[in-house]
Amino acid sequence: MPGKIIAIGRNYVSHLAHSASLVGGDIELPKVPEPFFKTPSSVVGPNDPIVIPREAIEEGVLVEEEAELTLVIGKQCRRATQENALDFVLGVTCGNDVSARNWQRGDLSWWRAKSSDTFSPIGPYIVTGLDPDNLLLTGRINGEVIQQSGTDDLAHNCRRIIEFVSSVLTLEPGDVIMTGTPGEPGEIKRGDVVEVELEGVGVLSNPVIAEE
Ligand SMILES: O=C([O-])CC(=O)C(=O)O
Numbered sequence: 001m002p003g004k005i006i007a008i009g010r011n012y013v014s015h016l017a018h019s020a021s022l023v024g025g026d027i028e029l030p031k032v033p034e035p036f037f038k039t040p041s042s043v044v045g046p047n048d049p050i051v052i053p054r055e056a057i058e059e060g061v062l063v064e065e066e067a068e069l070t071l072v073i074g075k076q077c078r079r080a081t082q083e084n085a086l087d088f089v090l091g092v093t094c095g096n097d098v099s100a101r102n103w104q105r106g107d108l109s110w111w112r113a114k115s116s117d118t119f120s121p122i123g124p125y126i127v128t129g130l131d132p133d134n135l136l137l138t139g140r141i142n143g144e145v146i147q148q149s150g151t152d153d154l155a156h157n158c159r160r161i162i163e164f165v166s167s168v169l170t171l172e173p174g175d176v177i178m179t180g181t182p183g184e185p186g187e188i189k190r191g192d193v194v195e196v197e198l199e200g201v202g203v204l205s206n207p208v209i210a211e212e
Pocket residue numbers: 007008009010011012015019023066097099179180181
């Protein structure tokens with residue numbers, strides 16, 4: 001289980017309008033990276049089910065997938081520079097920042113919108129030695145491509161994210177950074193299969209079920 005999970009919001013221009021329409025706020029690109037936290041207890045692995053919480057079903061909450069390039073920190077890091085930031089990265093993997101939109105919009109914080117149990121699928125492999133700034137990222141629901149972008153479209157790239165986050169807090173080995181989602185994520189419902197594919201890494205696949 002990772003020590004902490006930092007996720008970056010609104011980090012692709014292509015996602016700004018979708019996010020603002022569902023979550024509120026303006027559609028300006030954040031001038032600096034916009035981190036939030038997800039809990040380690042929300043992490044699941046490849047092929048584990050994403051469980052839509054009972055209350056989300058009862059309340060008719062819209063739940064969406066979010067395909068994200070995900071970094072795994074390998075070395076303790078405080079005040080990294082853009083020049084040395086990638087020296088602290090063990091490797092990259094796929095992540096799905098599952099989001100319950102009505103709760104994201106209505107609650108004071110994103111605690112259950114982003115960190116309900118099973119809302120952070122990560123995997124299937126950590127791959128070392130890839131250039132994280134130039135990988136194709138794809139999100140699919142039931143085999144249909146819903147999101148696709150190069151990670152060269154990240155507004156704040158991985159070096160900048162690590163510089164900014166580590167100017168505030170210490171990153172530890174095993175910490176995870178989810179770098180934001182592109183385009184228009186799609187709704188996930190019980191019975192669906194969600195895939196996040198990252199070039200050079202592979203496919204993170206998770207079935208969706210409903211809590212009984
Ligand atoms: O929920 C949102 O739109 C913010 C976010 O996580 C992202 O941009 O990846």
